[in-house]
Amino acid sequence: MEMREKILASLEQNGRIELKELAVRLGIEEAALANEVAAMEKENIICGYNTIINWDKTSKETVTALIEVKVTPQRGHGFDALARHIYNYPEVSALYLMSGGFDFTVIIEGKSMKEVALFVSSKLAVIDGVTSTATHFVLKKYKSYGVVLEKDKNDERMLVTP
Amino acid sequence: MRNPLSDKVVAIQPSGIRKFFDIVSEMKDAISLGVGEPDFDTPWKIREEGIYALEKGRTFYTSNSGLKELREEICNYLKRKYQLDYTFDQVLVTVGGSEGIDAALRAMINPGDEVIIPQPCYVSYLPCAVLADAKPVIINLKEENEFKLTAKELLDAxxxxxxxxxxxxxxxxxxxxxxxxxxxxxxKVIIEKDIFVISDEIYSELTYKDHHVSIASLPGMKERTIVINGFSKAFAMTGWRLGYAVGPKEILTQMTKIHQFAIMCAPTNSQFAAVEALRECDTEVEKMVEAYDQRRRFLMNAFKEMGLDCFEPFGAFYVFPSIKKFGMTSDEFATRLLREEKVAVVPGTAFGDCGEGFLRISYAYSIENLKVALERMERFIKRLEAEKKN
Structure with missing residues (x-):
C-alpha cells in the first residue's frame, strides 16, 4: 500500500485519530502527515469526517429508506442534472447512480415512515424525468461503514500463551 | 506400587510460561500482553469454508500426509511466497507447527546426537529434543546482534x-x-560441517522490513532442511491446529510414519478451510500485517518515550525490551508489574536463561488495549525510577 492509501485507510476507520499517533504508527513525521492530510482535504479526496451512530440506541426516532428511482436522462445533461436536483434536498443522505434495473439509489433519513413517504410522493416522484420510484424501509442496521453496530465479542484468548 | 512414570519425562521442566499463567489467571481485571496468538478472528472466508465442509459431512479421515489438494496448494504458496520448490509428496500436514518439530526431531535423531538450539526461543524445541534422546546444545543469542544467529556462534557450538x-x-x-x-x-557453515536444519518459519508472513527468506531456498540447503510452517500466525488460525512440514522425501517418509501412528491425520475440517486460506486470503493477510506493523511502531515509540530500552524487531508480533537497568530479574519485574499494575507480560527467562533481563511483550492486541497497558507500564517504570533515586 502506498502512504496515501495507508493514511486514508486509517482515517476511514477512525477519523478522530490524533495525527501524532497516526504518524508514529505509519513511521512518518507528524508534519509530513499533516501536510498530506491537508492536501487530500484540499483535493477533495477527504470530503469530510463523520461519526458512525447507532441511532437505535438513542431516544431519537429515525427511519432510513432506500429508494430505487428510474428516470429518463436529459439531453445534454445525462443523469447529472437530475442527480443534482435530487441530492439538493437535505433529506437525501446519499445518492448513487446504479447499473442494472433502475437508475438511482436514493437514501433518505426521516423522522417517520410517513414523513419519508410524503417526501417521496410530493417531492421525488414528481420531478420531471423521474418515471418511477420503489421505497424500501430499513428495519435494522447490523453493520454500517464497516462497523458491526452490536458488539458482543470479548477477548476469550487465554491470558498467557507461548 | 512400582513407579509408573518415565524418568525422562519427569526430568523435563514444565514451561516457565505455565507458571506465570497460573498467577495471572488468579487475577481479576489483569490486562495481558502475554499471548502468543493473533487477536484477529480467522478471516470469515476461511471459517465459512470450514462450516461448509462440516455441512457437507466431510468428517472423515484424510490420508496420513493430508489432503492432496491442500498439499498442492501448500507447494504453490511456498513457491509464490518464498521461491521454494516442493512437490505435494514432500509435504506433511501436521497438527500445528509444533507437531512438525517433534516429528522432525524424532525422525532424524539417534540417541546422543547433538541438536543446536539458539535461545531465546519457543518453548518446545528443548523438551522435544530431549524426548527424542538428543543432547541439546544451547547458543545464547546476544542483544548486540539483535538476537540473530551468527556463523561464529554456530561454528563454536x-x-x-x-x-x-x-x-x-x-x-x-x-x-x-x-x-x-x-x-x-x-x-555455508551448515554445508561445510554437513549438518541439517529444522527451520521453524511459522511467523514467515509477519515481517515488517525485508520479506522473509527461507534458508531452504539457498543453494545446497533444500536437501538438508526441514521447513516447518503453518496457518496459526499467518491466517490467525491457532485453534484449528494446522501446520505443515516440507523437506527431502527420505526424511518426510520417516516423519509421516511417526505422524501416521501417533496422530493418523490432521483435522479434516481444518484442512478444507486451509485450502481457502492459501487460495483466497492474500488481502486479509496483508491487512493483518499492516495492523501489526502499526502497533509495532506504536509500541517502540512508547517504550522510547518511557525510557525502556529495546532493539527494533522486524518480525512476529513481539518486542523484547531490556529491563536490565532496573536491577531486577525478569521474573521479579514481571511479577511486580502484574501485582502493582495488573499488566501481564512474559519474563524473558521463559524462553531460555539468556532471556534474563528481558520481557516478551506481545502486540497481538488492539491499539486501544495497548494504550491502557502502556499507561500502566509507564506509571510502574516511573515508580521504579523514583525508588532507585531514594
Missing part, C-alpha cells in the same frame, strides 16, 4: 556429534529476523 540446528526466525520471543546475507553465512 558444532562438535562431531552435531546432527542438526533448529533455526527459529522470525523469532518468538525476540521478534528478530534474519536476512538473506545473514542466512547465507549460516548456510
Amino acid at each position: 558444532i562438535t562431531d556429534k552435531t546432527k542438526l540446528l533448529i533455526l527459529p526466525f522470525p523469532n518468538n520471543p525476540t521478534g528478530a529476523i534474519m536476512n538473506r546475507t545473514e542466512l547465507e553465512e549460516i548456510a
Whole structure:
C-alpha cells in the first residue's frame, strides 16, 4: 500500500485519530502527515469526517429508506442534472447512480415512515424525468461503514500463551 | 506400587510460561500482553469454508500426509511466497507447527546426537529434543546482534556429534529476523560441517522490513532442511491446529510414519478451510500485517518515550525490551508489574536463561488495549525510577 492509501485507510476507520499517533504508527513525521492530510482535504479526496451512530440506541426516532428511482436522462445533461436536483434536498443522505434495473439509489433519513413517504410522493416522484420510484424501509442496521453496530465479542484468548 | 512414570519425562521442566499463567489467571481485571496468538478472528472466508465442509459431512479421515489438494496448494504458496520448490509428496500436514518439530526431531535423531538450539526461543524445541534422546546444545543469542544467529556462534557450538540446528526466525520471543546475507553465512557453515536444519518459519508472513527468506531456498540447503510452517500466525488460525512440514522425501517418509501412528491425520475440517486460506486470503493477510506493523511502531515509540530500552524487531508480533537497568530479574519485574499494575507480560527467562533481563511483550492486541497497558507500564517504570533515586 502506498502512504496515501495507508493514511486514508486509517482515517476511514477512525477519523478522530490524533495525527501524532497516526504518524508514529505509519513511521512518518507528524508534519509530513499533516501536510498530506491537508492536501487530500484540499483535493477533495477527504470530503469530510463523520461519526458512525447507532441511532437505535438513542431516544431519537429515525427511519432510513432506500429508494430505487428510474428516470429518463436529459439531453445534454445525462443523469447529472437530475442527480443534482435530487441530492439538493437535505433529506437525501446519499445518492448513487446504479447499473442494472433502475437508475438511482436514493437514501433518505426521516423522522417517520410517513414523513419519508410524503417526501417521496410530493417531492421525488414528481420531478420531471423521474418515471418511477420503489421505497424500501430499513428495519435494522447490523453493520454500517464497516462497523458491526452490536458488539458482543470479548477477548476469550487465554491470558498467557507461548 | 512400582513407579509408573518415565524418568525422562519427569526430568523435563514444565514451561516457565505455565507458571506465570497460573498467577495471572488468579487475577481479576489483569490486562495481558502475554499471548502468543493473533487477536484477529480467522478471516470469515476461511471459517465459512470450514462450516461448509462440516455441512457437507466431510468428517472423515484424510490420508496420513493430508489432503492432496491442500498439499498442492501448500507447494504453490511456498513457491509464490518464498521461491521454494516442493512437490505435494514432500509435504506433511501436521497438527500445528509444533507437531512438525517433534516429528522432525524424532525422525532424524539417534540417541546422543547433538541438536543446536539458539535461545531465546519457543518453548518446545528443548523438551522435544530431549524426548527424542538428543543432547541439546544451547547458543545464547546476544542483544548486540539483535538476537540473530551468527556463523561464529554456530561454528563454536558444532562438535562431531552435531546432527542438526533448529533455526527459529522470525523469532518468538525476540521478534528478530534474519536476512538473506545473514542466512547465507549460516548456510555455508551448515554445508561445510554437513549438518541439517529444522527451520521453524511459522511467523514467515509477519515481517515488517525485508520479506522473509527461507534458508531452504539457498543453494545446497533444500536437501538438508526441514521447513516447518503453518496457518496459526499467518491466517490467525491457532485453534484449528494446522501446520505443515516440507523437506527431502527420505526424511518426510520417516516423519509421516511417526505422524501416521501417533496422530493418523490432521483435522479434516481444518484442512478444507486451509485450502481457502492459501487460495483466497492474500488481502486479509496483508491487512493483518499492516495492523501489526502499526502497533509495532506504536509500541517502540512508547517504550522510547518511557525510557525502556529495546532493539527494533522486524518480525512476529513481539518486542523484547531490556529491563536490565532496573536491577531486577525478569521474573521479579514481571511479577511486580502484574501485582502493582495488573499488566501481564512474559519474563524473558521463559524462553531460555539468556532471556534474563528481558520481557516478551506481545502486540497481538488492539491499539486501544495497548494504550491502557502502556499507561500502566509507564506509571510502574516511573515508580521504579523514583525508588532507585531514594
